[in-house]
Amino acid sequence: MRNTIGRPKSFDNDTVIDLAMQYFWEHGYDNSSLEDLLSAMSIKKSSFYANFKSKENLFSLALDLYRKNLFHIIRDTAKKYGVKKALFSLVDESLEDFKNTGTIKGCLLVNSANECYRKYTDLSSQINLEFKTFIEFLTQIIQKAKDKNEIKNHLDSKLIASRFLAYLTGLTLIMKAGADEKSISSVSDSINELLD
Amino acid sequence: MRNTIGRPKSFDNDTVIDLAMQYFWEHGYDNSSLEDLLSAMSIKKSSFYANFKSKENLFSLALDLYRKNLFHIIRDTAKKYGVKKALFSLVDESLEDFKNTGTIKGCLLVNSANECYRKYTDLSSQINLEFKTFIEFLTQIIQKAKDKNEIKNHLDSKLIASRFLAYLTGLTLIMKAGADEKSISSVSDSINELLD
DNA sequence: TAAGTTTTGTACCAATTGGTACATTAACAT
DNA sequence: ATGTTAATGTACCAATTGGTACAAAACTTA
Numbered sequence: 001m002r003n004t005i006g007r008p009k010s011f012d013n014d015t016v017i018d019l020a021m022q023y024f025w026e027h028g029y030d031n032s033s034l035e036d037l038l039s040a041m042s043i044k045k046s047s048f049y050a051n052f053k054s055k056e057n058l059f060s061l062a063l064d065l066y067r068k069n070l071f072h073i074i075r076d077t078a079k080k081y082g083v084k085k086a087l088f089s090l091v092d093e094s095l096e097d098f099k100n101t102g103t104i105k106g107c108l109l110v111n112s113a114n115e116c117y118r119k120y121t122d123l124s125s126q127i128n129l130e131f132k133t134f135i136e137f138l139t140q141i142i143q144k145a146k147d148k149n150e151i152k153n154h155l156d157s158k159l160i161a162s163r164f165l166a167y168l169t170g171l172t173l174i175m176k177a178g179a180d181e182k183s184i185s186s187v188s189d190s191i192n193e194l195l196d
Numbered sequence: 197m198r199n200t201i202g203r204p205k206s207f208d209n210d211t212v213i214d215l216a217m218q219y220f221w222e223h224g225y226d227n228s229s230l231e232d233l234l235s236a237m238s239i240k241k242s243s244f245y246a247n248f249k250s251k252e253n254l255f256s257l258a259l260d261l262y263r264k265n266l267f268h269i270i271r272d273t274a275k276k277y278g279v280k281k282a283l284f285s286l287v288d289e290s291l292e293d294f295k296n297t298g299t300i301k302g303c304l305l306v307n308s309a310n311e312c313y314r315k316y317t318d319l320s321s322q323i324n325l326e327f328k329t330f331i332e333f334l335t336q337i338i339q340k341a342k343d344k345n346e347i348k349n350h351l352d353s354k355l356i357a358s359r360f361l362a363y364l365t366g367l368t369l370i371m372k373a374g375a376d377e378k379s380i381s382s383v384s385d386s387i388n389e390l391l392d
Numbered sequence: 393t394a395a396g397t398t399t400t401g402t403a404c405c406a407a408t409t410g411g412t413a414c415a416t417t418a419a420c421a422t
Numbered sequence: 423a424t425g426t427t428a429a430t431g432t433a434c435c436a437a438t439t440g441g442t443a444c445a446a447a448a449c450t451t452a
Contacts, residue, residue, distance in 0.1 A: 004450080005395075005396050005451050005452075006451080007398040007399070007448060008397085008449070009398070010448095011399095031315070033438080033439070034439080043400095044400055046444095047398080049441075050399085054440080054441080055441090109373070110373060113373035113374070114310070114369055114372055117372055117373070128373070131373040131375075132374065135375070155382070158378070159378065159379060162370060162375055162378075162379030162382055162383060165366070166363065166366030166369070167362065167363060167366050168366070169365070169369045170361070170364070170366030170369075171366075173309065173366075174358060174362045176313055178309070178327055178328065179327075179331070179362075182354070183357075186351070186352075187358060187359055200420085200421085200426095200427080201421055201425080201427070202426040202427025202428065203428040203429075204419070204420060206428070206429070230409075230410060240429070240430055240431080242414095242430060243429055246429085
């Protein structure tokens with residue numbers, strides 16, 4: 001793949017998609033202007049449209065990357081420290097994020113569903129799919145943990161997964177809205193109990 | 197107040213604020229363009245800027261109206277059917293809303309926190325305040341219900357309030373993201389248990 | 393050096409945004 | 423009829439949006 005004719009690519013597509021994904025994650029779709037994205041990706045407009053054909057298409061790629069990364073991280077952590085810790089680390093990450101930056105990004109899949117669903121029809125179907133895939137993924141690893149008796153909650157795995165995601169999302173939002181520490185801890189505790 | 201000189205007002209400010217509030221509620225702040233708002237309010241641009249001075253100011257008024265209406269409804273329902281039903285009716289309303297329209301508006305206060313916090317600094321402080329007032333309000337009526345032994349949950353009232361709001365918010369979001377009925381019911385059930 | 397490919401630079405586009413200025417008209421009280 | 427206030431109509435504004443067109447420059451292999 002080395003000896004191609006012409007000027008060689010100076011940036012890796014996947015790398016700049018990752019940079020875009022980070023920016024999208026922090027600012028949302030609408031609040032990420034093309035200008036913002038270009039400087040985040042460190043490429044110029046002409047290169048942008050040559051490599052990714054539109055903002056919407058870039059977002060689609062970013063969404064997919066996000067979900068893949070997320071699964072990878074959860075799987076890795078689950079292998080090392082168990083499913084319970086892997087899932088709760090998502091909560092902890094949010095708490096840490098908030099402590100450090102004073103703000104919170106939440107889950108890009110959920111955020112996108114909230115922002116883009118029904119507004120950007122092309123993205124909507126993908127978002128829906130990614131979300132369902134995420135729930136399924138959670139259901140599977142929770143089921144495995146139940147089989148190993150690592151999680152004792154008698155509730156159906158999928159329902160645990162759904163509650164988990166709902167609570168985590170709710171936690172994120174009340175943090176954004178300015179809930180106090182005790183309230184935050186309480187919701188966080190309830191997520192922990194869910195995974196007991 | 198009747199015999200004022202000059203042409204009498206042909207629309208009531210509060211009425212059109214209410215119309216604007218409904219529109220904001222359904223579409224969010226950024227997605228409510230001035231044009232949209234004007235036709236929703238059935239007034240013209242010139243009248244708009246004469247009566248409300250900016251979109252941001254209108255939203256501020258709408259937010260306040262929303263919170264007042266919300267408190268009013270909850271208080272009324274609580275008097276008639278008890279606190280538990282009053283709170284759970286918020287959940288039911290979301291479920292109904294979704295069944296009928298296929299979409300869901302959520303809580304304007306929470307939505308606004310999510311959308312506007314840190315982006316519109318002038319609104320941010322108000323949003324923060326409205327949210328805290330809401331939590332306090334919930335805490336109070338929950339405490340009353342606990343005093344009457346209507347709610348038996350031993351958790352601190354404020355923490356019940358916070359969990360309630362977080363769960364409800366999370367429920368709203370996973371509905372938007374396309375969760376299936378069983379998952380939705382399960383989260384809804386857990387909110388019910390919280391208020392037992 | 394020439395050919396091929398990538399990246400950049402510059403200029404431009406139509407559409408939309410929230411907002412302003414101001415003249416005109418409509419409805420009332422005196 | 424006149425003054426006063428409310429509402430409308432029209433025209434305009436600068437800024438931002440995502441996107442296109444195309445020429446010029448940079449870098450490679452052959």
